[in-house]
Amino acid sequence: MNKPFIKKEKIRFKHVDYAGIVFYPRFLEMLNDLVEDWFEEALERPFSKIHETNGIPTVDLKVQFKKAARIGEILTKSLWVKNLGGASVACGFKFEDEAGKTCLEGEVTLVNVAFQENKETIKAEPFSEEMKAKISNYIIE
Numbered sequence: 001m002n003k004p005f006i007k008k009e010k011i012r013f014k015h016v017d018y019a020g021i022v023f024y025p026r027f028l029e030m031l032n033d034l035v036e037d038w039f040e041e042a043l044e045r046p047f048s049k050i051h052e053t054n055g056i057p058t059v060d061l062k063v064q065f066k067k068a069a070r071i072g073e074i075l076t077k078s079l080w081v082k083n084l085g086g087a088s089v090a091c092g093f094k095f096e097d098e099a100g101k102t103c104l105e106g107e108v109t110l111v112n113v114a115f116q117e118n119k120e121t122i123k124a125e126p127f128s129e130e131m132k133a134k135i136s137n138y139i140i141e
Contacts, residue, residue, distance in 0.1 A: 002140050004080035005038045011073045021068040027104055028063070031093060034077045035110065043134045055113045055122065059088070063106035073097055080140040087112045087124040089135055 015026040039056065040046040050056060069075060075095045083090040089112075094105040114125040127135065 002080070002137055004078040004140060005034070005042050005138055006079075007034055007037055007077050009033070009075050009077055011069050011071050011075065013071060015069075016071045020071050022070075022103075024065060027065070027069075027095070028061075030075075030077065030095070031108065032058075034079050034093065035091075035108070038079055038138075042138070043131065045131065053115060054125065055115065056110045057113060057122075058108055059111050060090075060109035061106065062108075063104055065104050066102045067097070067104075069095070069097060069103045075103060079138070081135055081138040082107065082140075084127075084132060084135055084139065086126040089127075091138075092140075 009030055011022060015022050015030075017023040035056075036047050039050065047056075075097060077093070077095050079091050079093045081089055082092050088109055090107060090109045092105070092107050095103045097103055112125050112127050112131075113122045115122060
């Protein structure tokens with residue numbers, strides 16, 4: 001059975017607001033870091049190489065904030081595939097605190113794109129069969 005991609009992250013001063021809790025846009029940055037790590041570590045397609053000729057923009061994002069996270073806490077961030085299309089991948093995600101309580105969860109849809117005409121034109125491009133096979137290792141139904 002497939003498993004999610006998992007990373008841990010410590011909540012730092014840079015993540016929090018005056019109340020000492022994560023300022024919600026920082027959660028979205030942490031999500032983007034998780035996606036970037038997944039592509040580099042699990043899919044062997046680092047963003048530093050992708051963005052030379054392609055891109056993986058977020059085209060849809062749904063987030064539910066369930067519980068505040070505070071400075072010093074360590075979150076477990078999980079990402080898995082809910083649906084793999086020709087050029088898109090819909091992923092579920094969840095961030096949990098050390099007690100296993102959900103801080104946020106949601107779904108993010110990414111599209112594989114190719115740049116054309118000096119990056120003036122962006123067009124969806126199907127994933128290669130090799131990439132689909134790697135992504136499929138993270139499908140959880």
